[in-house]
Amino acid sequence: MAKPFHLAWFMSFSAGDWEGAFSSGGQPWDGRYYIDLARQMELACLDFIMIEDTLHVSDVYGGSAGATLGNGMYAPKHDPAPLAALMGAATSKIGVVATMSTLGYPPFLLARLASTIDHIAGGRFGWNIVTSSEDRAAQNFGLDALTPHEQRYEMAEEYVDLVCKLFDSWEPGAVVMDRDRRVYADASKVHTVDFEGKFYKCRGPLNTVRSPQGRPVFLQAGASPRGIRFAAKHADAIIGIARGVAGMKRYRDTVRQAAEEEGRDPDHVKIMFLIHPTIGETDEEALARRARLLADPASVQRSLASMSTFTNIDFAQFDLDQPLPDVTTNGTQGSLDRFAQKGSGKTLRQLALAEYDEAADPALDFVGSPDTVADKMAAVMEEVGGDGFLISPPMQRTSRRVFAEISDGLVPALQRRGLARTSYTRQTLRETLREF
Numbered sequence: 001m002a003k004p005f006h007l008a009w010f011m012s013f014s015a016g017d018w019e020g021a022f023s024s025g026g027q028p029w030d031g032r033y034y035i036d037l038a039r040q041m042e043l044a045c046l047d048f049i050m051i052e053d054t055l056h057v058s059d060v061y062g063g064s065a066g067a068t069l070g071n072g073m074y075a076p077k078h079d080p081a082p083l084a085a086l087m088g089a090a091t092s093k094i095g096v097v098a099t100m101s102t103l104g105y106p107p108f109l110l111a112r113l114a115s116t117i118d119h120i121a122g123g124r125f126g127w128n129i130v131t132s133s134e135d136r137a138a139q140n141f142g143l144d145a146l147t148p149h150e151q152r153y154e155m156a157e158e159y160v161d162l163v164c165k166l167f168d169s170w171e172p173g174a175v176v177m178d179r180d181r182r183v184y185a186d187a188s189k190v191h192t193v194d195f196e197g198k199f200y201k202c203r204g205p206l207n208t209v210r211s212p213q214g215r216p217v218f219l220q221a222g223a224s225p226r227g228i229r230f231a232a233k234h235a236d237a238i239i240g241i242a243r244g245v246a247g248m249k250r251y252r253d254t255v256r257q258a259a260e261e262e263g264r265d266p267d268h269v270k271i272m273f274l275i276h277p278t279i280g281e282t283d284e285e286a287l288a289r290r291a292r293l294l295a296d297p298a299s300v301q302r303s304l305a306s307m308s309t310f311t312n313i314d315f316a317q318f319d320l321d322q323p324l325p326d327v328t329t330n331g332t333q334g335s336l337d338r339f340a341q342k343g344s345g346k347t348l349r350q351l352a353l354a355e356y357d358e359a360a361d362p363a364l365d366f367v368g369s370p371d372t373v374a375d376k377m378a379a380v381m382e383e384v385g386g387d388g389f390l391i392s393p394p395m396q397r398t399s400r401r402v403f404a405e406i407s408d409g410l411v412p413a414l415q416r417r418g419l420a421r422t423s424y425t426r427q428t429l430r431e432t433l434r435e436f
Contacts, residue, residue, distance in 0.1 A: 002378070002417055002419055003386075003419075003436070004419050004420055004421055004436055005377075005381050005386060005387060005388040005389070005419060005420070006047045006237075006270055006272060006387055006388030006389075006433065007044075007046045007047060007388055007389055007411065007414070007420055008046055008047050008048045008049065008050060008097075008237075008388070008390045008391065009037075009041050009048075009049045009050070009390075009391055009392075010050050010274065010390050010391065011034070011037070011049060011050070011051055011052070012051060012053065012074075012077055013028070013031075013051055013078045013079070013083045014073070014075075014076065015028065015072035015076060016033070016398045018072050029078060031082075031083050031086045031087075034083060034087060035087055035090045036400075037049070037403055038087040038090060038094060038096065039091060040404075040407045041094060041403070041406075041407055042092075042093055042094040043407060044406070044407035044411040045093075045094075045411070045415075045420065045421045045422060045423060045424060046094055046411070047094070047095055047388070047421075047429070047432050047433060048094060048096060048097050048126060048429055048432075049087065049094065049095070049096055049097065050097040050099070050128060050219065051080035051083060051084060051096070051097065051098050051099060051128075052080075052099045052128070053077065053079070053080045053098070053099035053101070053130075054075075054137065054309065055101060055103065055104050055132060055137040055140055055141075056075075056134055056136035056139075056140055057069065057074075057075040058074055058075065058134065058136060058305070058308065058309040059136065060134075060136070060308040060309060060312055061308035061309070061314060061315060061316050062316035063314065063316075067301055067302075067304075067305035068305055068309065071298060071302050071305065073306060073309075074305075074306070074309050080098040080099055080100075081098050081100065081113055081117065083098075084098040084117055084121070084125065085117045085120045085121070087121075088117060088120050088121025088122070088125060089120050089121070091121075091124075092122070093424040095121075095125070095126055095217065095432060095433075096117075096121055096124060096125055096126070097125070097126035097127070097128050097217065097219050097429075098125070098126075098128065099128040100113070100114070100127055100128070100129075100130075101130045101131065101132040101137070102130070102132075102155065102156050102159045103131060103132040103137060103138065103141055104132070104137075104141060107159055107162045107163050107166065107202060108166060108204070110127075110163060111163045111166040111167060111206055112166075112206055112207065112208050114127050114163075114211070114215075114216045115167065115208045115211045116208055117216075118211045118216045119208075119209075119211070122212065122427070122428075123211075123213045123427060123428035123429065124427075124428060124429045125213075125217070126217035126218065126219055126236070126429055127216050127217070127218055127219065128220070128239075129156065129160065129218055129219065129234070129235070130221070131152040131155070131156050132146070133146070133310055133311070133312070133331040134146070134312060134331060135312055135330075145330075146330055148330060149224070149226070149333060150226060153226045153227065153230055154198075155199045157230065158197045158198060158200055160218075161195075161197070162195045162200050162202055163215075165193040165195055166193055166202070166204050166205065166206050167206070167210070167211055167214065167215035168214075168215075169190065169191050169192070169193055169204045169205030169206050170185075170189065170206060170208075170209055170210035171190070171191075171210070172210060172214075173186075173189060174186055174189035174190050174210060175209055175210075190205050192204045192205055193205065212428060213429070216429075217236045217237065217429045217433065218235050218236050218237075219235055219236065219238070220234060220235040220238055220239070221238065221239035221241070221334075222238060222255075222334070223332070223333070223334020223335065223337070223338065224333045224334045224337075227333075227334060228251075228255055228258055229258055229262075231255065231269075232255050232258035232261075232262055232269060233258075233259075233264070235269060236268065236269065236270065236433055237269070237271075237272050237387075237433055238255060238269060238270070238271050238272065239272055239274055239390055240252065240255075240271045240272060240274065241273070241274050241334070241335070241338055242273065243338060243341065244364065245364065245383050245384060248380070248384045249383065249384045249385065251271070252271045252384055252385060252386070252387075253385075255269060255271060256269065267434075268434060270386075270387040270388060271386065271387045271388070272387065272388050272390040273384075273388070273389050273390065274390045274392060275364070275366055275377075275389050275390070275391060275392070276366070276391075276392050276393065276394045277366035277367070277373050277377075277391065277394070277406075278290045278366070278368075278394045279370060279405040279409055279410055280369060282368075282369050283367075283368040283369050283372050285369075286367045286368045286369065286373075287367055289394075290367050290394065293394055294353055299352075300320065300349055300352045300353065303352035303353065303355045304316065304352050307335065307336075307339050307352075307355070310331055310332040310335045310336075311327075311329040311331040311332060311335060311336045311339075312329060312330065313329055313331070313336070315348065315352075318348050319348065320348050320349040320352075321347050321348070321349055322347055322348065323345060323347060323348070324340055324346075324351060326342075327340070339351060339355065341354070363379065363380055364376075364380065370405075370409040370412070370413035371413050373413070374410060374413035374414045374417060374419065375417075377389060377414065377419070378414075378417060378419055381419075391406060391410075421435075
C-alpha cells in the first residue's frame with residue numbers, strides 16, 4: 001500500500017491576487033479571503049497553512065522599492081499573527097503557522113503571543129522561526145545592519161532556549177480550578193525561569209497558561225550548514241528547498257543525520273519540500289498556462305526582486321544575459337547558493353526563471369492535470385523517502401482558482417492513490433505531523 005505524505009499550503013498576508021480577486025474592489029486586509037482559504041484547505045485535509053512574513057519594505061533591487069511595491073510582492077504585508085488567530089478560530093482541524101522573527105519580538109512577548117494563539121486554535125498553532133535576513137528589517141529595530149550570519153544563529157539558539165523555558169514555566173496540571181478551595185492555579189507549579197544568557201535576560205514565568213501542545217509546533221527553513229543544524233535540533237517540520245531529486249534526498253538525509261546527532265528521533269522532523277505546481281484540466285492547458293507565466297515580462301523582475309530582498313544583493317546591477325558573477329551575502333546564504341547554481345553557466349535571466357520553472361529537472365516538472373502532477377509527486381516522494389510538500393502557487397500568483405485547483409483537483413488525485421489523508425484523526429498539529 002502507498003505511504004501517504006504530508007501536505008501544507010504556503011502563503012503571505014499580502015495583496016495577493018490584486019490583479020484578479022481584488023481588482024473589482026475587494027481587498028485582503030480584513031482577512032476574510034484567507035479565512036475562506038483556510039476552510040477550503042481544511043476540507044482538503046492539509047496538515048497546515050504557513051504564513052510567511054518580512055519586516056520591511058525592500059528597496060534593494062535597483063535601489064528602489066518600485067519593484068516590490070509595484071508588484072505587490074513583499075509589501076504591503078500585514079502581520080501574520082492576528083490572521084493566524086482568525087484562521088485558527090474559524091477552523092477546527094487544520095494547523096496554522098505564523099512566521100515571527102527573533103529580530104522583531106522580545107522572547108517573552110513571542111512566547112506569550114504564541115501560547116495565546118495556540119489556545120485560540122485549540123492546539124493547532126505553529127511558529128516558523130526566522131532571524132530575518134535583511135538590513136532594512138534590522139534598521140526598523142534600531143540597528144544599522146544585520147548581525148553576522150553565524151552570530152544570528154548563536155542568538156537564535158539562546159532565544160529558542162529561553163522561549164522553551166517560558167513555555168515550560170507552567171507545569172502540566174498547574175490549572176486546578178478548585179472551587180472548594182477557591183484556587184484557580186497551583187502556584188507551586190508555576191515557576192520563574194531566571195534566565196540570563198549572553199544576549200537575553202528574562203525572569204518569567206509566562207502570565208499565560210500552558211500551551212495546549214506544551215509548546216506550539218516549530219518550523220524552520222535551515223539551508224546553510226549552520227541553519228540545518230539549528231533546524232534539526234529544534235524543528236518539528238522543516239521547509240526544504242533543494243535543486244533536483246538527488247538534492248532533495250541529500251538534504252533530507254543530511255537533516256535526519258543531524259537530528260540523530262542532536263539526540264532526536266529523525267521521524268519527528270518532517271521535511272516539507274517547497275513546490276510550485278501549475279495545474280490545468282489537461283496537461284496541454286497546464287503547459288500553456290506555465291508558458292504564459294514565464295513569458296510575462298514581469299516574471300524576471302519579480303524573481304530578481306525577491307532574491308534581492310532575501311540576500312541584500314541588488315541583482316539589477318548585473319547583465320541579464322550574462323552568467324552571474326561570484327557574489328556573497330550576509331543575508332540568506334542557502335537561498336543564494338540554490339539560486340546561483342554555481343558552475344551551471346546559466347545567465348541571470350535563466351536563473352531568475354528557474355526559480356519558478358521547475359522543468360529544469362523533468363522529475364520536478366509539476367505541470368499538468370491533477371493526475372499527472374499527482375503521479376510525479378508520488379514518484380519524487382518515493383525516491384526522496386518522504387516527508388511531504390509545502391505547496392505554493394505558481395510564481396506566487398495566488399487566486400481562488402489556484403486554491404480550487406489544489407483543494408478540488410490535486411489533493412483528490414493524491415487521495416485516490418492513498419498518498420494524502422482523507423480525514424483528520426488527531427487534534428493537535430504536532431500529533432497530525434507525527435501521525436505517519
